[in-house]
Every structure is written in C-alpha cells, then in structure tokens.
Amino acid sequence: MRELLQILQPARHHWRWMAAGIVLGVVVIAANTALMAVSGWFIASMAVAGAAKLSFNFFFPSAAIRLLAILRTVGRYGERLVTHEAAFHILASLRVWFFKRLIPLAPAGLQRYAGGDLAGRLRADVDSLENLYLRIIAPLCTGLLSILLAGLFVAWFSRSAAVVLLGLLLLAGLLLPLAIRRLAETPGQRSAELAGELRSQVTQGLQGAEELLLLGASEQQAAQVDRLSGDLVAQQLQLGRLGGLTLAGLTASAGVALALIALVVIPELQQQQVSGPQLVMLLLFGAAAFEAVGPCAHALQLIPATRQAARRIQQLAAATPALPEPLVSLQPQGFRIELQQVSCSYGINSPAVDRFSLTLDEGERLALVGPSGSGKSTLVELLLRFRPYRGSITIGGVELTDLAANDLSRLVAALPQQPHLFNSTIRENILLGRQLGEEQLTTVLYDCCLTEWIASLPRGLDTQVGEAGCAVSGGEARRIALARVLVTDTPVLLLDEPSEGLDAATEQTLVERLTKRLTDRTVLVATHRPACLGLAHRVVRIETTR
C-alpha cells in the first residue's frame, strides 16, 4: 500500500478532490443503508400501531424515506463525477511528472526498460495507474469507513448485533478477499508467465509464418500454441473460480449476518432492550450494509498488479541518465567539433565505435561513409549527447559532458537514423513548435523535394500524419524529418542517411538543392549512398570495427 501512496506523491495537491470523492462515497452508502433501515423501522412501527389501533406520526419517517431515496441517487451521481474528476486530475499530474522524469533518460536510458518493449509496457503500466484512485484507493477508503460507521450505528442499539455485523462485514470485505488473494498468487503469476510465453510463441509463429508453411510445420506450431493457450486458460479458470469464491462468500455472509443478528437481538427484544421495529430496522440495515463490501473486495484484488506497475514506473523514473546534465554548463567558443580516441559500446557487445578520431572545422561539410553496422549512426548519436563514451568529444572547446542538453540543441540539429514522426499534422511535425513564415517554409519544402507530394494531399501541410489515406512512406518520413532540421538556424547539422528510400533521380535533385542551401553551414552527413557524397568537401571512411 505504501508504494501505491508513494506514486501518488506528485498528485498530492489534489487531496481535496480525492477526499471529497471518498466522503461522497460514504454518504451514498450511508443513505442507502439508512433508507432500508428507516423503511424497515417505519413499516414495522406502522404494523405495530395498526395492530394496536394506535395513531402513529408517519409524517417524519415517510418524508425521510423520500429524502434518503433522492440523496442516494443524486449522491451517487455526484460521487461518480467527483471521483472521476479526481482521477483525471491525478492522472494529469502523474503524466507530467513522469514525462519530465523521462526527458533526461532518453534514448539510452529507456532502452533498458522492459527489454525494449517500451511502448507496450509503458502503456500498460500507465493505464493501470489510471485505476489507482478510482478502483483501489477510493473504494477501499469508502468501504472501510462505511464498515466502521455501520458498526457504530448498530452498536447504538445493540452491541452484540454490532459485533456480529462488524465481524461478518470484515470477513467478507477484508479477510476473505485477502485470503483468496493469497490463493490466487500462484495461478496469477503462472498465468502472467503463460501469457508472456503465448505472446512470444504467437509472435514467432506469425513472423515465421512463411517458413512454417513451406516447412509444412504450421499445424505443428498451431498445436503448440493451442497447448499454451489451454494452459493459460486453465490458470485463468482457476483465478475465475477464486473470484467466484469471493462473490459467494459475500452473498453467504450477508445472509448469515441476518440470521445471526436476529439470533442475538430477539432475546434483547424479549428483555425490552430493543423494540420490535428496531429489530426490523437492524435486520434491513444489516442486509444493506453489505453493499459497502463488494467494491472493497474488488479493490483488494487489483492491488498486486497495480503495485507491480507502480514499482516499474518508480524504478524507471528514479534511474540515473546515461549522460547526466552538468551542474554548470560551460559556454562553447564557436562550434568546431573534435573527437579524440572515442569509443562506445552497447552493453557487453564488441564496441560499436572503437578509438575513433575526427575533426569537423567550422563551415566544413564532411561525409562519413562505411558499410552498415560500422558505427556511423552511433557516432551521430554520440555527438547528440545520447550515449556515454570514452575518449573526448568537444564542441567549441567544451567537452560534451560539460554542456547542457539545451545549449547543445542551440548549436546542433540532426536528422537521426530513425526519426520519429509525431501523431500530428505534417506542419507541426516540421515546426515542432517553432514559428516560421509561410514563405520560408515553402522554400524548405522545395529543398526537401516535398512540394509535389504535399500538393497532392487534399489537406496539404495540415494533413494528419498516419491519417487514413496518407500512409507516409519511409522516404517521405525522412524528408519530413529533414525539413525539421532545415527550419532550425543552428550552425551545425548532422544528417544520417538523408536520401534513404528515394529513387535515384529524386536523390540527385535533393542532393543538389541541399548543396546549394547548406553553403554556410557545418554539415556532417553519414551515408552509404554515393550520390550523397556530392554534399561533402571531404569524405571519411569508417571501417567495420567488428
């Protein structure tokens, strides 16, 4: 529980919303229980009065019944609105907090997370945090408070009945779900493992579908998947059975509570400690009080999985960046780039870059060539301060480790190996929040050979990337990312394979236009395409280091 509350820290200033949701939840349960209790007391009193031919002031109770009915329905509506409002406030705070934590980690620090399946894992984990307040904290607090209040109310009339009711409410709402959660641990873990195995088997099978078909082994693999799926479903069945047990326990406890309350209160009725209508009231109150228990039990079941997600997110957020921001950012003099004996390796593999040295003078345009896998893209990433390195990389005389990321971005812009296109319009993807005159944008588009393609789109620059009918090809995506670089005014540009995915004619045009445009910029272009060499004054070849 502590871990769950800890992850709420960044959202603690929304405590008023959270508390209001919980209070309203208690009001709703109280109103419903009171409604049943007053109704029971009312009709029993009316029956007693009717049998004795006495008069009975029915005005107050019948008004209370109507009032409680309305309080319950309106309160329920309000509770839902307030708890959702609270949940969204919390979510917004958590998202911002989380995103800010990730900024210094990207990209090297994120690759370690969840074995590379960042997107899938992250989505599932943040999704399960969405449940944290709405499905766990609020119902648990509401339920426990209501149970407590119910016990106090009943104790006013009969202590023994209070003990019975409290005992059974806690049994059905707390003890039984906790016990069942323990029983569910093994199948829960097993089913998570099996789900993972199934996922990887299915992925492998689908990726290898051609091979399997040609090997005549499709059926064999499908049978294997069937077996895994069967095992998984069997574990899930086990979990479902345990869920049924929780439900059954709740139903049975509620009924048994009625019998036991009657058992302890009827003798008290005989001794005139409790009146007849009060007995009926207590019975109906007891039956309704179990409404508080259901959500509470459900919340307890959700805790372990949510705790796992919270733990992973905490771990990621607490990670130290591969290249921490310097305490004091030094100011570079100019932007001459110098690499001396630079090495870099991913994990335990052989180095991706091995003792590499290079100088890029101001105003120079240099092409870095070499077969794929020779470390060209790694070098670009090193210059972007994305990875830790050995040796020395300076820009304007300042070592990259002493330069703040923000200062670097004012000097260097880059087209990375795998640029990301955001789920937004082409215009926003190019500008990334920058202001630029329409005329300048038009020339950038022209220089990136994008003009014709964009003119062919019905909504032009305002076309949503990835929107139906506008599947952006790899080459188009690269050129959008290239335009992103050209709209900046940084002195240094790093271009990783700017012409990939283009046919020879367009490539030629692109290189010519870029050469003309980039006369006064310092450029490093990493490529294995001969046409791109036209961009450079000087060509440096990297040999495969592996």
Add this chain to the structure above:
Amino acid sequence: MQTTDAHSSPEPWLRQQARTVRGRMLAAILWSLAGGLLIILQARLLATVCQRAVLEGIGLNPLLPLLAGVGGIALLRGLASYLGEHAAVKAAAQVRQQVRSQLYRRLLQLKPAGLAGEAGPLTETVTAGVEGLEAYIARFLPQMAVAGMLPLAMLLVVLPTEWRSGLVLLFSAPFIPLLMILIGKGTEALNRRQWERLSRMAGHLLDLVQGLPDLKIFGAAKREAELVATVSDQYRRGTMTVLRVAFLSAFALEFFATVGTAVVAVLIGFRLLAGDLTLLDGLFVLLLAPEFYLPLRNLGLSYHSRMNGMAAAERIIPLLNQSTAADEPGGLPIPAGAVELVCEAVSFRYGGQRGGVQDVSLKVPAGSLTALVGASGSGKSTLARLLLGLARPESGRITVGGADLTRLDQTAWRQQLAWVPQQPFFCTASIRENLLLGRPDADDAALDQALQAVALGAVLARLPQGLDTMLGDRGAGLSGGELRRLALGRVLLRDAGLVVLDEPTAGLDAANEQLVLDAVEELAAGRTVLVISHREATIARCGQVIELANGRLERVAAPQQYLELAP
C-alpha cells in the same frame, strides 16, 4: 476491416460463439436464477421471523428453526452464486480457447500471403484481443438472461401478496429498459468516443516518449512537457462533459430503483397502519423490492462488458472472414530437376501501398546462385514471396520450367521449396526437433551430415547434450551466426529445388559470414538459390545480381559489374 460493413454488429457472431457452449451458459443462467429464487424464500422466512417476534411476541427458541433456515439458504445462495460464476467463466474459457485456435490457424495461412498485416498487432489480437471476449460471454450474456426472467418471477410472487406494490414495481420496471435504451443509444456513442479519447491520450504520451530523442535534438522537450499538462487537462474537461451525460443513464436506473423501493415502503406502511396487511406480507414485499431491480441495474452496469466484447469481436471477425488467395486445385506436376523461374511482367501492389513490385520480367536460371538487391521497400521481399508462390501476381505470370506457377500442384510445389528468413523460426525445443521440422523422417546420420555441411559439427560436439540441447526462446543458446547455419542445415535436409535466403549474413562478423557463405555454396549444389542481401562478400559469390528499385527491375548484372558501381 474493409471486408465487414461498418454498421453490421458483431453481436450475432458473439452469440453464435456462446451457442457452442450452450450447456455451460444454460448452467450459468440456471444457477443465477436458482440464487434469485432462494432470495424469495429467504425473504419469506425472514419476514415470518419478524412477524412472530415483533407482533406475536414469540421467544427465540421456537424461531430457531426459521433462523437456521435463513442461514442455510444464505449458504445455498453462496453455493449457487459460485456454481453460476464457475459455469460462466468456464464457458468463456472454452470460447476463448476455440476462437484463439481457429484465429491463429487462419492467420498462419493469411500471413504468408501478405493478407493479414504486421505480426505485432496480429499477436495483440490473438492474445489480448481474444481475452476481451470473456466479458461478453461470462458477464453480459448471463446477466441479460437473468434480467429478463428474475424480475418477472419476483413480480409473480409480489402481485398476489400486495398487488398495489406489485403494480408500482411493474410500472417502474419498463421505464428502466426503456430509459436504458433511450439514454444508452446516446451514451454508447458518447462512451465509445470517450474510450477513443482515452486511448488517444494514452497514445499521445507514448508518442511523445517515443519521439523524445527528436524533441531533445530540437530542444523542444520542455515545451512538450507543458503540452502534456494541457492535453491531459483538455482531456479531463472533454471527458467530464461526456461523463456528465453518460452517468445520467446510471442515474436514471438508480432513481427508478430507489424511488420505486421508497414508494413501496410508504405504500406498505399505510396498508399496515390501516390493518389491511400483515407485517409478514408487508416486510416480504419490501425485502423483495430492491432485489427486483437488482438484475436490471446489473445489466445496466454491464454495458462495459458488452463493449469490450464487441470491440474484440470487431477485430477478430474480419480476420476470420478474410479469404485466402483461392487455392485453385492446380494439378500440374512439378517439372523435374533444378528449378528455372521466369517472371513475365509481374505486378503485385498491396492495394497501392509501397513494397510492391511492378512490371518485373526476369529469369532465374536453373541451378543458379542469384543475389536479389535493393533498398528496403524496393519490393525484394514481395518478389521473393511471389516466386515462392506465397502470393499470386495481380498481373503477369511466373513460370516454373515453362509451367504456370499458379497451376502447379501447390502441396507438391511447397515440398520443393525452402525459405530462410532473416530471423529463422526456432521453437523452444531441442536442436533435433528444430532440425526435424524440415524433414520429420530424417535419421541421426542425416542430421549429422547436414550439421557437418554447415560447419556446426564441432559446435554440437562441444554441447554436452548434443542434438538434445534445448534451444531457448528464439533460439537462445546459440549465437546469431550459429542459428543461421542451423537454419541452413535444416534446409539442406529438405529435398528442395528452390531455396530463398533473406539476408543470411546480415549482422555477422567476417569469420561467421565466411562460414555461412560456405554453407550456402554447399546448399547451392544442384539447387536454384536466391539470396536477398546487401553484403559485398555475399554478392561476390553469386552468379548474377538482380537489382530492384521502387518495385521495378533496375538491372540484372554480373557481381563484379554490380560491385564496381556500388560505393
């Protein structure tokens, strides 16, 4: 998605699935009904206890059997609820297993023909997507049946006891489904939109996280962090507007149920005061009033289950309905000897998307070792797929030794083929079992021979368990180069006339590359081999080079000629 009409509901299909587990569904419904009938009995007993104790002044002892009855029925209700839940969960489990099995087999056929899409989303549908069916089968359907029957049963008991209250229930009840339908129609659309928004917001954060490196390059990360706050806030406002309306349906449901109960209570109270009714009957009816509404309220709340199930079904149905390229029973026998392939103006364009080929004419001579080169997306994989007969040309034709590929006996043709993709398929089983995928009847001597040929003999000899060594996930345990060679060994075992290798040496160091290429040459003896590759060392060993660019044939050249022009 194109194959189904946007307006056609997936519900008939879902119900059809439920019919395959009719027995269990029936059990689930019957146990729930039994539980409901036990409630009636329990209410009657409890009301009797109150009547006796409160009005007749009877002590505890004579009432004990009645109380034991109340407790006993409580336990029975627990049991009924457990059995009902068990049956429902089991029914849903069986449906999931059936659908997954059927869907996966279907995809294994669709995928090679390029008809199903990427492996990632498909995996998602086979795993998590199929799980989504549970809610519909195990929750929504039984709840619907119970909501149709149980209130009726309660009404039949209440009407003869206290007809006025019965009428209150009777007339408030139709409002509930009516309102549910009225508001439900509106909110279903609203809810759908809300779920879409939710996933769009989740998508927004992921999108930004994936693009973080780009944002950092352009110093835009801080600005986007503020945007995360703005977008989340907009989302909150938008969703709350939707929810204010969406919660109205639940509000209406609760309103009728609660006010109905309250009216019944007041009504009974006055009848009791007038002495027209016994406390027994009055309390009995009051106890039943909330239970009368309960199944209807539950049904109202289970629309999420319904939506989940429908969303899952909407993804599954089109895949199940997608027809594979009609496997016409072409009966022509396979020409004997090494395979000669000829493409005549072949086009295949995936409905206009990139990665297709257009108007390609070329010849792959029998027994040749041919390299297929070109940038990614230039159509290499598509051409390979067409040559293997996995996909059929949209126009033009491919001939094998003069016979049209599509008119060959497909089963016999597939036995002639071997294909080694970039990441060969290995299952979590022993090396032997993985090799036998190629030829189930091969003996150890044949396996050894194949392993020697791909220079894996020494590697296997070092493993303590030899051929029985278990491979981990995706072949974990052997190096990348060793796995490639193992896949080549598997192909050697097959008596294939045409072998296609996709990037057999990508990502390998020089030493491993040489070993793999030696194995490829071994393989090429007496077979027609097509190698998709970028690597110089690989291309240099081939007899001819076919280059594709943007789906068109750029040129066919000798390796030396091609390599001289390359950078």
